[in-house]
Amino acid sequence: MKCKALVADIDGTLTLSRDTYELSLEALAALRRLRNLGVRVALATANGLDYALSIARYLGVNAVIAENGCIVALEGEIHELCVAFPRQEVVDVVLSTGLVRESEQNRCRKYDLAFYPVADPAAALSAIRSRLGNSYRVEYSGYAIHVRPQGVDKGTGLAFLCRAWGLPCSLVAVVGDSEVDAPMLRLGWGIAVGNADEEAKNAARITVEGPSGLGFAEAVDIIIDGIACSD
Incomplete structure (x- = not known):
């Protein structure tokens, strides 16, 4: 085994499918196999820090990349990699499209805001990007549309962990499984689920099957x- 650590996305990667939040028993057993072999494990998620830490606690993981790279929690210390921005103004602009509803997680999210499409995700993405301009990164994870300041992504969080x-x-x-995982898949030894x-x-x-x-x-x-990690 050549890899010294593993960073895993949660939704769509450790779950049964890309349209459920239920964790896969096969994935959890595999994760434990790696941990038992002494491989360092971290979770990287679009979820807010509180959600991510709750999941990590029950998986025995002590390193988390949350809010799509904006926050890293490592061995009890919290590191914030994004910059402050006018949250409510952004929320108001995004909701004004009428194409999304706000995630309940936003009340405990600091930098990466989440919204659920109520119709076509592509149309919602286009409308939000048009109204916010180039100051914000707008992406669809397959679960929610995420809006955060430019310059930080899961690859940023991975680089910090490395x-x-x-x-x-x-x-x-x-x-990983989605476009929000792409930056860290490029930076590390990336494996995409089928x-x-x-x-x-x-x-x-x-890409596995x-x-x-x-x-x-x-x-x-x-x-x-x-x-993996062979070149």
């Missing part, structure tokens, strides 16, 4: 077999 761990990112396996977005597949080194949680279990086999 420095903190003292590891080259080429020795960190990364597994039902991932094309952006994620194009950013990854390889299995979808979501089954694909994650397949990715862990690749890591343990020494195929």
Whole structure:
């Protein structure tokens, strides 16, 4: 086994599919296999920090990238990588499109705001991007549309973790499924699950056959077999 660490997305990667929040038992068993082998594990998610830390606690993980890279929690310390912005103004602009509803998570999110499309996600993305201009990054995770200040993404969070761990990112396996995962899939040794977005597949080194949680279990086999982090 050549990889020294693993960073895993949660929604669509550790779940049964890309349209549920229920965790895959196969993915959880695979995650435990890696941890038992001494591999460092972190979660990287679009979710708010409180949600991410709650999940990490029950998985035995002590490193989290939350809010799409804006916040990193590592061994009890919180590191904020995004800059402050006029939250309510942004919320008002986004809701004025009439194409989304605000996520209940926003009350505990600091930098990355989430909105659920009520119609076509592509139309909502286009309208929000048009109204906000170039100051904000607007992406669709397959679960929600995310809006945050430009310049930070999951790749930013991964780079921070690699420095903190003292590891080259080429020795960190990364597994994900959506366009918000693409920056960290490029930076680390990226593995896309079988039902991932094309952006994620194009950013990854390889794409496994299995979808979501089954694909994650397949990715862990690749890591343990020494195929990942091999170049």
